Amino acid sequence: MKLEGKIAIVTGAASGIGRGIALRFAKEGVDVVVADINLDGAKEVVKEIEKLGRRALALKVDVSCSDDVDQMVKTTIEKLGKLDILVNNAGVMVMKPIVDMTEDEWDRVLDINLKGVFLCTKRAVPEMLKQGKGKIINIASVAGQVGFANSSAYCASKGGIINLTRELALELSPKKINVNAIGPGVIETVMTKSFLQDPEMKKVLLGMIPYGRVGQPADIAAAAVFLASDESDFVNGVILFVDGGWLTH
Secondary structure (H helix, E strand, C coil): CCCCCCEEEEECCCCHHHHHHHHHHHHCCCEEEEEECCHHHHHHHHHHHHHCCCCEEEEECCCCCHHHHHHHHHHHHHHHCCCCEEEECCCCCCCECCCCCCHHHHHHHHHHHHHHHHHHHHHHHHHHHHHCCEEEEEECCHHHCCCCCCEHHHHHHHHHHHHHHHHHHHHHHHHCEEEEEEEECCECCCCCHHHHCCHHHHHHHHHCCCCCCCECHHHHHHHHHHHHCHHHCCCCCCEEEECCCHHHC
16 A cells, blocks of 8 residues: 555545545545535545545535634644645536626635635645655646636636645745645536536537546546655646646647
8 A cells, every 4th residue: 555554634525536535545545534514425435434444534624714724634633643645625616607707606616726725735734844744735627727618716716726736836845745736627526417417518528538538536536646655755846637638639
């Protein structure tokens, strides 16, 4: 197991990509804090992790709330002893033309997707500094690299994550804290369910993926294992796009 004995926090881990990463981490020997606004879903993931023989905690966390984030990290240290890996995965999407998007909707997307990365990283770094090493993995998107219609807030938030990742790598790499990001393409999750169920839309999307299939959470989890492992110690500030070739267009 590549990550034996490590402790990780994965935000937004009750479903989708976060769940996939949490479960793959557990298979690689990690004890996982499953953080999500959906506590019931987080508890179900904890049960799955425990069946794999690892320790896990389910915590209800709104990553846009600094008090929630502080308590998340505090509980991690109290219950599991340290923090080796942080995966900033929690995210939401609102698809609307910009003229129809409300200020509250814009703020919610940016607060969860981008401010959440800031708050979680700010709180995790002091714990990683205590042990002289750490791995931070931010979940960006191909939508942070290219535009998607009717997704202004989402694209802005993911673009922000990409450049924040680069800045944090510059700032933290000398302290042996690696900061990298994964940029998923179209991944089959609850977030993408609505348009993947539309045959015409799915056909259009598949036409943009040279590899010929929609991605799965397991595809992102495999990349996360590499970025969380010692094998990636010399990888810093990288945006690893896992998109089946989408960005080759």
